[in-house]
Amino acid sequence: MTDLILTTFDWVPEAPRGYVRDLRVRWALEEAELPYRVNSVPFRDRGIDHFSHQPFGQVPWLTDRDISIFESGAILLHLGELSSKLMPTEPHDRSDVKEWLFAAIASVEAASQPWSFFKFSGDTDETPMRKFFDSFLEARLKHMETVLAGHEWLVGTFSIADILMADVLRLVDRFDGLAVYPACRDYVARATARPSFVKAHADQMAHFAAAD
Numbered sequence: 001m002t003d004l005i006l007t008t009f010d011w012v013p014e015a016p017r018g019y020v021r022d023l024r025v026r027w028a029l030e031e032a033e034l035p036y037r038v039n040s041v042p043f044r045d046r047g048i049d050h051f052s053h054q055p056f057g058q059v060p061w062l063t064d065r066d067i068s069i070f071e072s073g074a075i076l077l078h079l080g081e082l083s084s085k086l087m088p089t090e091p092h093d094r095s096d097v098k099e100w101l102f103a104a105i106a107s108v109e110a111a112s113q114p115w116s117f118f119k120f121s122g123d124t125d126e127t128p129m130r131k132f133f134d135s136f137l138e139a140r141l142k143h144m145e146t147v148l149a150g151h152e153w154l155v156g157t158f159s160i161a162d163i164l165m166a167d168v169l170r171l172v173d174r175f176d177g178l179a180v181y182p183a184c185r186d187y188v189a190r191a192t193a194r195p196s197f198v199k200a201h202a203d204q205m206a207h208f209a210a211a212d
């Protein structure tokens with residue numbers, strides 16, 4: 001009997017498969033070799049119980065006995081407390097990991113997510129809004145390129161900060177947005193070559209395929 005239960009949708013359409021955020025949690029759990037099981041909730045018919053765990057009706061959430069946590073960043077922080085494979089023990093390094101975890105969400109994903117919506121929609125019109133999001137993302141990526149050049153991982157050894165940052169940059173890479181950022185591209189390739197990512201990704205694909 002395991003204490004850690006990850007909840008995700010039972011099914012999603014083809015396009016987001018491999019990118020649903022339960023992958024960040026699966027990746028961390030695999031990396032730390034923590035036992036867990038995966039629970040499903042309906043994608044189409046989201047019930048009261050779903051909203052009681054995730055107030056926006058989204059996924060993922062994680063329960064650890066009587067603690068229920070939503071927001072992938074908060075879940076990763078929780079798991080980081082459970083394993084030094086996910087978060088270093090030295091106080092300065094721990095602080096740096098937390099800072100980069102928030103930077104991945106609040107600074108890089110804040111720019112990459114609206115940019116990716118244009119890509120998903122196939123909208124290629126050069127509207128002022130589209131140009132704004134192109135340059136917003138560029139402003140973040142050019143600095144990430146400097147940060148990642150010459151660094152294997154964000155803070156010493158691999159951590160939850162890398163899981164989040166690599167997952168955010170991976171979506172940009174999907175739409176060829178890292179073409180002129182070789183250090184970012186290499187970082188994503190390095191992170192996603194880890195056996196823990198490969199397993200997490202395969203498990204997510206199999207999970208959704210099983211419901212087709």
Ligand SMILES: N[C@@H](CCC(=O)N[C@@H](CS)C(=O)NCC(=O)O)C(=O)O
Nearest residue numbers: 019020021057058059060071072073
């Ligand atoms: N900030 C949330 C975002 C969660 C999120 O966007 N989840 C997506 C799947 S990756 C979802 O549930 N989409 C369905 C919806 O928004 O209705 C997190 O990081 O956990």
